[in-house]
Amino acid sequence: MKKYNISVIKGDGIGPEIIDEAIKVLDTVAGACDFTLEYKEYLMGGIAIDETGVPLPDETVTGVLASDACLFGAIGGEKWDTLPRELRPETGLLNFREKMGVYANLRPAIVYDELLNASTLKPEVIKGCDIMVVRELIGGIYFGKPRENDGQKAFNTMVYTKDEIIRIGKQAFEFAMKRDKRVCSVDKANVLEVSQLWRDTMEEVAKDYPEVELSHMYVDNAAMQLVRNPKQFDVIVTGNIFGDILSDTASMVVGSIGLLPSASTGDKTAIYEPIHGSAPDIAGQGIANPIATIESAAMMLRYSLGEEKAADMISNAIKNVLKDGYRTKDLAAYDAKEVVTTAEMGDIIANYI
């Protein structure tokens, strides 16, 4: 029987609750598909600061690198927001991404027919929407040097090399090949030199994918188009900070950020996590929506473990659970037949498998 080693980072706030449900569902599907998953927990974020003094202990890095994939909850909280920058949970997260080499952040934004009304956008605008945002995750202004703040003047550097752009571009085109064969590259080439290199390089990458249609859009227009007509997009590829903004905008198209999974992949261990945060305000109350995390677990099966069938089983179970009207509190207003707790939602999805 196949066995996979999964590193687990529960993190802060609702992190532990939602991860527990994902593991419940993963074990069920593993049983059904004849493989086993072995989990090992590591610390990161606020809890790591509290227990070890640093947001990203070395042990976590080594442990995750040695695993087949990493399942990640959420980190951070007000409690740690006033620490010096190098000790904050976010700094730990950025270092973690860099050390894992996860240059591609994949954020599918798929509108469930069952939850058409959960978006603030009109149903006819979003029905059938299926976007894959491919965000560059370990370059750009997040990591660019020099960077400084002397209290009177501060600056950061937005930088990309051609190789970095080629690498993320290829990912986007590969995805497009399996989808509707359209890539929209988002930049600000009318103003920024770094965007001009981005645009020129995407054109070069496109030459290797003659079947895929490449278009370019300025970031301000892309933000607008995501609200005006999100269905026009298939794959969106963009840099780190533009991707940060646009993938959150895209999540609003879907409506509930409690539904949206993500994968961060590169040359080493990939990381799977919900796109929402640690929501300390609702932690421990059993009302968090575990679906984004469970769907992230499905992405893990699909992309890191090659267990496509198991992944599909999870995705289908989620769809059916939503169709049958089970909702956590965040979605109670949208065609709910029964409002359930975090743990009950995990149970129900596991039962549907």
Add this chain to the structure above:
Amino acid sequence: MKKYNISVIKGDGIGPEIIDEAIKVLDTVAGACDFTLEYKEYLMGGIAIDETGVPLPDETVTGVLASDACLFGAIGGEKWDTLPRELRPETGLLNFREKMGVYANLRPAIVYDELLNASTLKPEVIKGCDIMVVRELIGGIYFGKPRENDGQKAFNTMVYTKDEIIRIGKQAFEFAMKRDKRVCSVDKANVLEVSQLWRDTMEEVAKDYPEVELSHMYVDNAAMQLVRNPKQFDVIVTGNIFGDILSDTASMVVGSIGLLPSASTGDKTAIYEPIHGSAPDIAGQGIANPIATIESAAMMLRYSLGEEKAADMISNAIKNVLKDGYRTKDLAAYDAKEVVTTAEMGDIIANYI
């Protein structure tokens, strides 16, 4: 009788058509309010490239600096997109902003009850929405140095000095004092040093405005919140590139970008222009919506010329024209009683005054 000197830049695409309607309305209101406006035209953008070889002729800079205010149409078009960067219309625009010292870009996003349905957002989400986006316009990554693209690696610099932040911060707080007394400052302080200085400085500025409530939001969350619940915002203040993205997002809350005016103000001549572009595809057909430009002219009366009464007359006329169901083609689907041309819309608004 008071006389004002207005510099006029019609620009490219639909620029000339919409400016003509704004002038029509301005003259009507001037007649009614006992002042006169003298207009002088200057070249910029594509037409300037065609006629003089450069996107921003010196004459334009001198002429606008000598005027009381500048009314601006729109510039750019595919025709000039392949020129070297220093000769492109956008480069002319950025140089123009810098030379005019217009550090504050004001973009009101007000939802008209008459056009509640024009947005892709649900009516109940946007009804009553009234946001003022205050975008820093001559700093940040748009102008930061060093900047370079050697074909293998490219970078830009996002930079702010404390003085620049104080200056734009004050503008935002002054606006808030005349409004709902709430400022939301948007940054990415969890990642960027330049944002940390931004945030700390906003806190300092806030001390001089004890009546105003200051909050901070990360840019990714702000993009999301503008779609999720735009009514939560009063004044938003942010840097150049974040403001570029967020003000376009805010415009989608309102729905039609044919309605949205802007002012760019600083220590010298202020510039008033619609937020939409030159739309070369519909130029010359008499279907462009001139309302954003006419409303920009109203902002000019209000902020640069101190003719509040005249400004209110224009804004009220626009509201009534919309209430009575007159629509240009772009808004024909939204409760139109009569679909009119660009020039007819100008006539009708002038008549209502």
